[in-house]
Amino acid sequence: MANPSATNAVGYHRDLTKKVAWITGAGTGIGQAAAISLASAGMNVILSGRRRTALEETANLVRKFGVEPVIEELDVADAGAIDQLVLRIKEKFGRLDIAVLSAGINVKARSWNEVTIEGWDDVIDIDLNGAFYCCRAALPMMREQKSGLIINVASWAGVHVSKMTGPAYTAAKHGMVAMSESINMEEAIHGIRSCALCPGEVATPILDNRPVPITDEQKEVMLQAEDLGQTILFLAQMHERICINQLVISPTANRAYTSTVF
Incomplete structure (x- = not known):
């Protein structure tokens, strides 16, 4: 006789309908892709970022799934x-189920002989600090x-x-990975999970700030934003008993392995 619990587990996806997701860096790239994927699963989404026009673009894409997003302009360096x-978020929805902390930058002058204190x-x-502020603010509700x-x-x-980054x-990013795991260590008793999602090169606007320009041909074989959107949806749909502490994902044509740039 088949094991009922095993049968029920086949094809399991956690129902995300009407649950609440907050996405930082939602105006472009991975954050935008995350908002689209989570909205496609029926989630209410709060879109945060520094540029209203970019957030409006994401909002229009989200609305195609019948979801009316909440736009919240935000600089994640501002803890208050x-x-x-x-x-x-608590006043409007009463809960927060998922936080996708995707806001991130890099500077063009980034090597040791170039980087400034300001950079x-x-x-x-x-x-790092922005992610910490967001985690610290979200944890009490969770x-x-x-x-x-x-x-x-x-x-x-x-x-x-690597030298490249x-x-x-x-x-x-090393600090972010360690911080993420420290959440699991302390907050597992409260049913809270944290995943450090660690992608290799992704063809997003942050590449425009690279010291060495990236060609269109190189971008084509990189991970795409929608690949990360699907990955984030996969994480969100996992049963709550599962914690994927860290997920490393890279292009098949991984320049970290094939190029002397890294």
Whole structure:
């Protein structure tokens, strides 16, 4: 006789209808793709980013799935603004099921012989401190509801050191990976899970700030934003008993393996 629990597990997808997702960096790239994928599963989405026009573009894409997004302009380096935003999420929805923390930058002058104190601070403030502020603000609501998933969009640079990404970005993303796992250590008792999502090269607008320009041919074989959107949806649909602590994903044509640039 078949095991009923095994049979029920086949093809399981957690129902996300009307659940609430907050996405930072939602105006472009991975954040935008995450918003689209989560909305396609019926989630309410809160879109955060620094540029209203970019958020409006994402909002229009989300509306195609019958979801009316909430737009919240935000600089993730502003801890007070994040606290107030999360309060507004609680007032409107009463809960927060998933936080996708995708806001991130890098500077063009990034190597040790070029990076400035200002450049270092900008990267750390957005990529690491910003993620910390968002986690810190989201956790109390998740503790109250005894559930929650935080997806920290880190990087291949968060698990592998390379010259290409520069010391500031590499340090920030390594810190983000460690911070993400510390959430699992302390918050598992509250039903909260955190995943450090670590993609290799993704063809998103952040590439425009590379010291060495990227060709269209190179972009074609990189991961695409929609690949990460699908990955984030996969994480979101996993049963709540499952914690994927870290997920490393790269292009098949991974230049970290094939190029001397890294």
